[in-house]
Amino acid sequence: MSDLLQYAATGIALGSIYALVALGFVTVFAVTGAINFAQGEFVMLGAMIAAQLVHAGMPLPLAAVLAVAGAALAGAALHELGLRPALGRLSPLGLIMITIGAATAIRGMALIAWGTDPFTVPAFTPGPSLDLAGAAVNRQTVWIVATTAIVLALVWFLFQRTTTGRALRACAADLVAARLVGVDPRRMGLVSLTLSGAVGAIGGVVLAPITFASYDMGLMLGLKGFVGAVIGGLASAPGAVAGGLLLGLLEAFATPISSGYKDALAFVVLIAVMLLRPGGIFRGSFARGRI
Amino acid sequence: MTRGDVTAVGVLAALIALAPLVASGYQLSILISTGLYGIATIGLVLLVGLARQVSLGHAAFFGLGAYVSGLLATRAGISPWLTIPAGALAAMAVAYVVGRPVLRLHGHYLAMATLGLGIVFQVVLNEWVDLTRGPSGFGSIPTATLPLPIAGGETASLYLVWLAALAVLALSLWLVRSSPGRALRAIGDSEVASELLGLHTADWKLRVFTLSGAYAGLAGALYANYVTFLSPQPFGFIFSLELLVMAVVGGLASVWGGMVGAFTLVVLTETLRRSLPEWLPGSSGELELVLFGVALAAMVLLRPTGLVGLAAAGLGRARSLRAAPATAEEPLHAG
Amino acid sequence: MLEAELNAKGGIKGPDGLMHKVEVVFYDNQSQESQSVLVAKRLIEEDKVPVIIGPSQSGTTLAIVDTTQKAQIPLISAAASFKIVEPVADRKWVFKTPQSDSLIMENALAYHKKAGHTKLAWISVNNAFGDSGRAELQRLAPKYGVTVVADERFGATDTDMTAQLTKIRASGADCLQIWAIPPAASTVTKNAFDLGLKLPVFQSHGIGNQTFIDLAGPSANGVIFPVGKLLVASSLPDSDPQKTVLVDYTAAYKTAYGKLPTTFGGHAWDAFWIAVKAMEKAGPDSAKIRDEIEKIRNFVGVTGVFDFSATDHNGLDNRAVTMVKIDGGTWKPAE
Numbered sequence: 011m012s013d014l015l016q017y018a019a020t021g022i023a024l025g026s027i028y029a030l031v032a033l034g035f036v037t038v039f040a041v042t043g044a045i046n047f048a049q050g051e052f053v054m055l056g057a058m059i060a061a062q063l064v065h066a067g068m069p070l071p072l073a074a075v076l077a078v079a080g081a082a083l084a085g086a087a088l089h090e091l092g093l094r095p096a097l098g099r100l101s102p103l104g105l106i107m108i109t110i111g112a113a114t115a116i117r118g119m120a121l122i123a124w125g126t127d128p129f130t131v132p133a134f135t136p137g138p139s140l141d142l143a144g145a146a147v148n149r150q151t152v153w154i155v156a157t158t159a160i161v162l163a164l165v166w167f168l169f170q171r172t173t174t175g176r177a178l179r180a181c182a183a184d185l186v187a188a189r190l191v192g193v194d195p196r197r198m199g200l201v202s203l204t205l206s207g208a209v210g211a212i213g214g215v216v217l218a219p220i221t222f223a224s225y226d227m228g229l230m231l232g233l234k235g236f237v238g239a240v241i242g243g244l245a246s247a248p249g250a251v252a253g254g255l256l257l258g259l260l261e262a263f264a265t266p267i268s269s270g271y272k273d274a275l276a277f278v279v280l281i282a283v284m285l286l287r288p289g290g291i292f293r294g295s296f297a298r299g300r301i
Numbered sequence: 302m303t304r305g306d307v308t309a310v311g312v313l314a315a316l317i318a319l320a321p322l323v324a325s326g327y328q329l330s331i332l333i334s335t336g337l338y339g340i341a342t343i344g345l346v347l348l349v350g351l352a353r354q355v356s357l358g359h360a361a362f363f364g365l366g367a368y369v370s371g372l373l374a375t376r377a378g379i380s381p382w383l384t385i386p387a388g389a390l391a392a393m394a395v396a397y398v399v400g401r402p403v404l405r406l407h408g409h410y411l412a413m414a415t416l417g418l419g420i421v422f423q424v425v426l427n428e429w430v431d432l433t434r435g436p437s438g439f440g441s442i443p444t445a446t447l448p449l450p451i452a453g454g455e456t457a458s459l460y461l462v463w464l465a466a467l468a469v470l471a472l473s474l475w476l477v478r479s480s481p482g483r484a485l486r487a488i489g490d491s492e493v494a495s496e497l498l499g500l501h502t503a504d505w506k507l508r509v510f511t512l513s514g515a516y517a518g519l520a521g522a523l524y525a526n527y528v529t530f531l532s533p534q535p536f537g538f539i540f541s542l543e544l545l546v547m548a549v550v551g552g553l554a555s556v557w558g559g560m561v562g563a564f565t566l567v568v569l570t571e572t573l574r575r576s577l578p579e580w581l582p583g584s585s586g587e588l589e590l591v592l593f594g595v596a597l598a599a600m601v602l603l604r605p606t607g608l609v610g611l612a613a614a615g616l617g618r619a620r621s622l623r624a625a626p627a628t629a630e631e632p633l634h635a636g
Numbered sequence: 637m638l639e640a641e642l643n644a645k646g647g648i649k650g651p652d653g654l655m656h657k658v659e660v661v662f663y664d665n666q667s668q669e670s671q672s673v674l675v676a677k678r679l680i681e682e683d684k685v686p687v688i689i690g691p692s693q694s695g696t697t698l699a700i701v702d703t704t705q706k707a708q709i710p711l712i713s714a715a716a717s718f719k720i721v722e723p724v725a726d727r728k729w730v731f732k733t734p735q736s737d738s739l740i741m742e743n744a745l746a747y748h749k750k751a752g753h754t755k756l757a758w759i760s761v762n763n764a765f766g767d768s769g770r771a772e773l774q775r776l777a778p779k780y781g782v783t784v785v786a787d788e789r790f791g792a793t794d795t796d797m798t799a800q801l802t803k804i805r806a807s808g809a810d811c812l813q814i815w816a817i818p819p820a821a822s823t824v825t826k827n828a829f830d831l832g833l834k835l836p837v838f839q840s841h842g843i844g845n846q847t848f849i850d851l852a853g854p855s856a857n858g859v860i861f862p863v864g865k866l867l868v869a870s871s872l873p874d875s876d877p878q879k880t881v882l883v884d885y886t887a888a889y890k891t892a893y894g895k896l897p898t899t900f901g902g903h904a905w906d907a908f909w910i911a912v913k914a915m916e917k918a919g920p921d922s923a924k925i926r927d928e929i930e931k932i933r934n935f936v937g938v939t940g941v942f943d944f945s946a947t948d949h950n951g952l953d954n955r956a957v958t959m960v961k962i963d964g965g966t967w968k969p970a971e
Contacts, residue, residue: 240410
């Protein structure tokens with residue numbers, strides 16, 4: 011029993027990170043129609059910048075804010091240099107290649123700047139693990155889960171309750187109509203990329219105390235986050251978060267069956283969902299809407 | 302195949318045949334790598350440029366060809382002359398089987414599905430230790446050598462690889478000009494229109510996917526024959542990406558783009574390996590990663606027809622190319 | 637650092653009694669197996685080196701073993717796997733300097749036996765390093781009366797291994813043996829600590845650098861692992877034959893790089909001086925260098941005291957391994 015709880019706790023911790031990455035994917039995809047392969051690199055940038063600044067002696071909260079700002083800036087740069095000239099002109103395939111190119115370039119620049127050695131970030135609130143009905147829960151895990159919940163709430167609020175959000179949703183629903191009512195899709199593209207950079211970096215900052223920051227951490231996290239987004243239907247923020255959590259739980263519970271094949275599981279699920287339920291598995295429920 | 306293509310293939314064949322007379326063993330190994338990657342990249346050019354489908358998992362077909370060929374030769378003691386075609390056939394068969402469901406997906410979904418398949422394949426290589434010998438891999442794969450009185454393993458490998466590469470090149474050049482090629486081009490341009498014309502688009506897409514899988518498998522089998530050591534490590538996502546970069550850099554609008562892209566990347570990697578540490582002490586692979594990434598994005602944005610398109614334009618042949626496009630004009634543009 | 641040191645002494649004194657300058661050619665294989673092969677061919681064919689040092693990873697070394705064997709160029713690898721030099725009959729031209737994982741595993745198991753551990757929980761990284769260790773465990777465990785009650789794996793870039801450890805917690809094991817390198821080795825140690833796993837934690841020689849401790853933080857304390865003597869050089873008795881070499885190496889490394897040396901750098905250092913020693917006798921002739929390496933006896937290196945022979949291309953024995961315990965963030969000899 012306590013083992014089952016432990017797997018669940020591990021799954022939720024893993025899944026929360028996937029959820030944050032998935033949220034970034036969905037934000038960009040819903041608004042621009044592009045899958046941003048560099049999403050995982052934003053997570054890496056967040057973790058690496060925070061780690062560097064903390065090592066340079068900066069207090070953690072300030073380092074975290076700067077890291078998120080840095081990755082948001084990277085997102086904006088990616089939009090201006092890569093996506094703005096391509097959106098509406100290139101096929102999805104062309105867009106994929108541009109973001110893959112960007113992801114590779116970002117990873118390479120991180121390698122040049124910081125080398126291959128991993129870096130640590132101190133836990134936000136140090137101390138021994140908490141005991142939740144027999145399951146050991148790292149204090150940082152609590153931070154991760156809480157952060158995911160808050161970010162989801164903020165993103166939801168932004169999209170549903172603000173003018174910018176309405177403009178973003180207009181782009182997501184119908185580009186031509188959005189233009190007719192005076193929304194500039196390019197500006198909205200910029201907003202969504204900046205937002206996704208920030209969301210990804212937040213994931214990186216809260217994750218780094220558990221798993222260390224290294225230049226190559228983005229690739230796998232990005233892919234797993236994408237799987238989470240697809241499970242959730244690729245166009246809905248709550249769906250993306252639920253999809254990420256579900257994937258984390260699946261992996262945690264599959265590990266005792268075969269820890270070697272665990273990594274294949276996410277991608278088998280990905281293909282199965284895309285073929286059998288292309289609208290995501292929560293189709294028709296809370297994850298219905300675009301964003 | 303146009304008359305120009307026939308001449309070009311002939312000239313290339315002659316150059317390769319004479320290369321061992323002037324080139325060092327190391328230069329030959331660059332040509333061999335070009336041939337190996339070129340075979341696989343041509344398959345991607347056909348898939349992306351002609352049928353406008355994408356694969357981010359082609360390393361899996363390459364790896365499958367390599368493993369089937371290598372394992373049959375090593376563990377079953379079958380002659381490499383049989384295991385190399387077997388590797389290609391195995392990859393072809395798997396491409397056919399997985400292609401049927403997966404090609405129902407479009408755009409991003411297809412890209413991610415193929416990427417997923419690639420990762421699943423690598424996990425299986427790592428985990429099915431009894432069959433594949435796991436992450437440590439295996440070596441001493443028996444090699445096929447041409448029955449020619451030639452000295453030096455590199456020359457023999459060069460002729461074998463390029464025999465296959467030239468055959469693949471010629472077949473592909475013929476294919477894009479034949480009626481199947483025209484059908485494919487129609488699908489690339491508009492699926493709806495071609496369905497109306499009575500073309501079964503799904504069948505045609507599957508055929509190109511299967512062919513490109515076979516090419517990758519053939520390249521992999523030849524790789525196993527050349528390197529004689531296999532482990533799961535090389536056949537991951539990064540390699541799939543490299544193949545795609547080769548196709549894009551070379552040019553998706555022409556079969557020649559596959560060869561040009563493979564050659565460019567192999568030579569670039571080798572040049573950078575020596576000169577980068579001189580320009581920027583302490584750096585090596587890092588800057589290369591940045592360059593590849595920027596080159597890929599810039600090429601797609603600015604020159605979607607790749608180096609071949611650039612060369613054609615430079616030679617003032619842009620007009621004739623446009624008059625009879627080898628494949629779709631700008632395959633990455635929204636249709 | 638090494639090239640400068642050697643040429644400052646005037647180079648290698650050849651068998652002809654003259655001093656020869658040495659040029660060391662470096663290439664980065666980017667830890668890619670397919671790249672490794674090209675690099676090896678380049679060194680052999682283009683740079684015409686008489687001897688190759690490196691690579692430092694088991695996978696990349698195994699990938700080029702066939703190439704160097706065929707070219708008859710001695711290869712002195714700085715990688716762990718015993719498969720690099722075994723069976724010696726098939727590895728005539730291949731040597732290696734790090735302690736083989738068989739040797740390390742024997743020491744770890746002997747320690748487990750002495751401590752009364754009989755039920756061992758195993759968790760390793762899913763690559764050639766972990767795989768090779770796992771194969772050695774399965775081969776040697778029965779000899780030491782140890783049963784493997786859990787056998788788990790994780791990926792080199794995994795971020796959380798708590799699920800595997802949860803399964804291990806329920807397995808009834810009396811010790812945890814981890815086989816990985818940082819950062820994953822640190823992550824799993826931290827996860828075990830956070831989970832409150834009450835098992836003594838053992839690692840491998842893969843964590844012989846400060847990085848492991850920096851990353852794992854307080855959870856590293858109490859970890860015991862078999863490794864070369866370098867890490868505990870200052871606490872060795874003066875009678876130890878390696879003491880002077882190790883203390884000097886540590887000081888030289890600190891001057892050159894401003895940080896503490898790692899056991900991995902030591903492997904390359906040893907490989908370099910073994911090559912130099914052989915070349916002093918043999919000159920630039922590959923075959924003679926190979927023969928001379930086999931004749932090297934009682935060479936006191938950083939890794940251990942090497943006694944090569946026709947049947948032992950690693951040349952190390954139990955004297956090259958000691959058990960180290962991490963205590964208060966530094967290395968102490970484990971009793």
